[in-house]
Amino acid sequence: MTKPEITPISPVLGAEVRGVDLADGIDDATFAVLHGAFLDHGVLLFKDQTAMAADVQVAFARRLGPLHTHPAAPAEHDDPAVFLIRTHRDSTISNGNGWHSDVSCDEEPPSATMLQVHVLPDSGGDTLFADMEAAYATLPDDLRARLRQMSAVHASEHVYRGRYADRGAVDEGVTYPTAVHPVVRTHPETARRSLFVNPSFTVGIEGLDDDGSRQLLADLYVHCARPEFQIRHRWDRNDVALWDNRRVQHFAIWDYWPHERCGHRVTVQGDRPFFDPDGEDPPPSPLRMSLGRLA
Ligand SMILES: [Fe+2]
Known part of the structure; x- marks a missing residue:
């Protein structure tokens, strides 16, 4: 077994991993450590x-579950599981720039x-990640109670229609x-709760009128974008990022035009988001109190 060295990036979110080169493949014991991290x-x-x-890369991803098929990505790689980020x-338009x-x-x-990113601009092209467990945990009790009852509509026509036309994808028909999905979801492996709405795909909250829905989502997005919940990754060539979409949102910053950024993405199929009413909310945190005082 290779012993990975795991160093937290912030107390809230993210860790750097050193001492293991994924290109060599990993054994089961190393995978178990990485999965826990x-x-x-x-x-x-x-x-x-x-x-x-x-x-x-595909073999590593498969250890986490069956692979996900993207609804819009053009088939550009010999292996259909690989989505070229370019x-x-x-x-x-740039993938994930929001x-x-x-x-x-x-x-x-x-x-x-x-x-894994193989080609990078000289500067820029960082990725932001934000922890939606921390975002949820730091909302006021009464708002969390309301959100736990709510569901939201996530759509993609406005995101994907024509998006990859320049890369040969035809989406007629x-x-x-x-x-x-529930606005608050329970993580299927850790049982922790997180906010599951995002400004790219979420188009409304069920049971609210347009204004009410827009306002509530806007308030949540301002909260979710607080720096206390974020890390910012400045890529080196061939860095690999592995993130949990059930817990985090991310933002791939496109600030490097006209330069190039390329990578290989492989995505793991998840299960249907659910909310477990028998679960427990996290205990009050000083961070929540501090955010409350600033508001
Ligand atoms: Fe993304």
Whole structure:
């Protein structure tokens, strides 16, 4: 077994992993350590990596579950499980340049996403991650109680229609997914609760009128974007990020045009988001009190 060295990035979210090169493949004991760290920290950032062969990346992702099929991504790689992330001079839009949880519009959205970036701009192209467990835990009690009763609609027509036309994807006759998910979801592996709405896919809260829905979502997004919940990853070439879409949102900053950024993404199929009313809310935290005083 290779002994991974795991160093938290903030007390809230994320850890750097060193001492293991994923390109070499990993054994079961190493995977068990990494899986535990993934559940503990929500985002793992693997440093000092070499470029993984596609089948090695796919094999790692498969240890976390069956793979997810993206509803819109163009088939550009020999292995259909690999989604090419590529933004360059001629791009008119960039993947993930806004807060989201990957493909939350699916009935069963991805649990985990694994991305290795092979080509980077000289500067820029950082990725932000935000912990929606901390966001949930720091809301006032009465608001959390209301949110626990709510469901939201996640749509994707507005996100995906025509999005990959310049990469050969034809979507005539394609229906893009829409799903209704609980606003507060229970993590299927840790049982912890998190907020599960995001400004990219969530189009409304069920049972509220348009204004009420828009206002509540806007308030939640302001809260979710607080820096206390975030880490910012400044990529080195071949870094690998592995994040838990059931817990975090991310934002791939496109501040480097006309330069290029390319990588390989493999995504793991998750289960249907659910809320367990028998679970427990996290205890009051000083962070909640502090945010309350600032509001
Ligand atoms: Fe994403």
